Ligand SMILES: Nc1ncnc2c1ncn2[C@@H]1O[C@H](COP(=O)(O)O)[C@@H](OP(=O)(O)O)[C@H]1O
Ligand SMILES: [Mg+2]
């Protein structure tokens with residue numbers, strides 16, 4: 022980032038930097054943030070991360086990898102994107118060389134495009150597919166807040182492995198005052214294998230065991246455009262939750278829930294929005310292996326076998342086993358009230 026600049030501008034908002042994070046997050050330039058056809062942001066880091074994960078999976082697994090991943094190379098193949106592609110290629114080559122695990126000649130821009138496009142699998146109910154969100158919470162990443170690199174493995178439509186790298190998530194629990202965001206010790210890696218529990222670094226963890234909604238705090242998207250803050254507040258008050266919401270970008274929410282920082286995660290996108298599997302596959306296993314439950318608003322388990330999109334009823338609700346029945350009832354009641362246009366919503 023040029024000297025004296027405090028961050029980048031995204032859609033008129035000055036984005037600050039200054040919290041600890043990855044090198045790329047700190048040095049993100051305004052020209053590194055682009056708009057996709059759905060108007061959502063994508064950065065050189067989203068592309069770079071997808072290419073790197075694809076490169077490493079191929080190197081480590083010695084086999085052809087099929088991946089259902091968020092990004093594709095179409096925009097980077099446009100003539101106007103040459104400089105961006107060069108910058109991504111440079112960042113990737115620097116990362117591989119600094120890491121030192123692979124002695125390979127520098128990747129060309131074409132190698133990078135091919136690595137990104139290894140993520141073009143459609144997924145589905147059969148076979149093995151890696152599911153990747155190379156930067157989940159791009160808006161949080163650009164803002165200098167939370168983001169996650171989310172990788173999952175699907176076997177015959179079921180998530181059997183989930184990894185969430187959350188470089189800005191504090192090691193100590195997050196309170197609803199958000200204070201621990203200011204702590205220096207950040208960076209958590211959550212991983213879960215089906216039947217093997219959820220681990221953070223070397224610790225086995227468990228979701229918060231509370232049965233009392235008054236003790237439970239809840240997570241939701243920082244971005245109100247991703248999930249209705251009004252609806253979750255109505256649900257929380259119906260359930261008797263006293264604590265204010267903890268708003269955070271990315272699947273770091275699933276990681277924080279898995280280690281018991283809060284007890285509930287609510288996600289209610291606007292009508293018509295279809296959730297993508299890469300936004301939930303890794304997080305869902307990280308939570309369920311820690312003893313939690315993730316369902317849609319009707320209480321159905323999340324089904325990752327239908328291709329890129331999750332086919333679900335209304336929203337996503339995550340909690341522990343004990344709170345789930347009363348939480349789902351509060352969700353149902355609040356949704357009914359909202360559809361009747363009750364003024365409190
Ligand atoms: N209108 C919308 N409603 C719900 N989710 C949305 C959305 N627009 C984008 N998203 C998804 O929300 C994800 C971030 O979730 P969160 O709000 O929990 O940080 C984004 O992931 P990316 O940042 O990987 O694109 C994107 O896939
Ligand atoms: Mg995105």
Ligand SMILES: [Mg+2]
Pocket residue numbers: 154156157158299300
């Ligand atoms: Mg995402």
Ligand SMILES: [Mg+2]
Pocket residue numbers: 067091154155156157158159
């Ligand atoms: Mg993403």
